[in-house]
Amino acid sequence: MSDDCLFCKIVSGDVPAEVVAENEHTVAFRDISPQAASHVLVVPREHHPDVASLAAARPEVAAALLVDVAKVARAEGSSSFRLVFNTGPDAGQTVFHCHGHVLSGEPLGWPPR
Ligand code: AMP
Ligand code: ZN
Numbered sequence: 846m847s848d849d850c851l852f853c854k855i856v857s858g859d860v861p862a863e864v865v866a867e868n869e870h871t872v873a874f875r876d877i878s879p880q881a882a883s884h885v886l887v888v889p890r891e892h893h894p895d896v897a898s899l900a901a902a903r904p905e906v907a908a909a910l911l912v913d914v915a916k917v918a919r920a921e922g923s924s925s926f927r928l929v930f931n932t933g934p935d936a937g938q939t940v941f942h943c944h945g946h947v948l949s950g951e952p953l954g955w956p957p958r
Pocket of ligand 1: 862
């Protein structure tokens with residue numbers, strides 16, 4: 846838990862979010878500013894600043910997160926989805942608690958801008 850981290854506060858319930866799934870390792874909730882018909886964020890309960898540091902420190906939690914991403918995508922009703930981990934400010938990361946964006950529910954353009 847990092848005191849000034851928005852997603853730690855969502856994990857603890859101190860900040861409300863529309864949670865769609867949760868288990869021992871992860872919490873999945875709807876993005877407040879959806880960029881596709883379905884846009885869910887999947888985060889580890891533990892605080893790690895980005896996916897690279899999560900994978901290095903806790904590979905088993907990173908693996909669990911990927912399993913949960915697939916479950917979330919299925920539950921959102923689409924066999925196609927895109928998983929994005931913005932990592933670092935130049936890649937557009939704005940919240941420094943690891944999160945996977947799970948985008949689905951409509952045709953998604955490629956390549957991303
Ligand atoms: P990133 O830019 O990859 O760090 O993604 C951060 C994401 O968090 C953005 O897509 C925001 O729309 C989303 N976000 C910010 N605040 C909240 C919130 N309170 N609840 C849900 N999603 C949020
Ligand atoms: Zn955090």
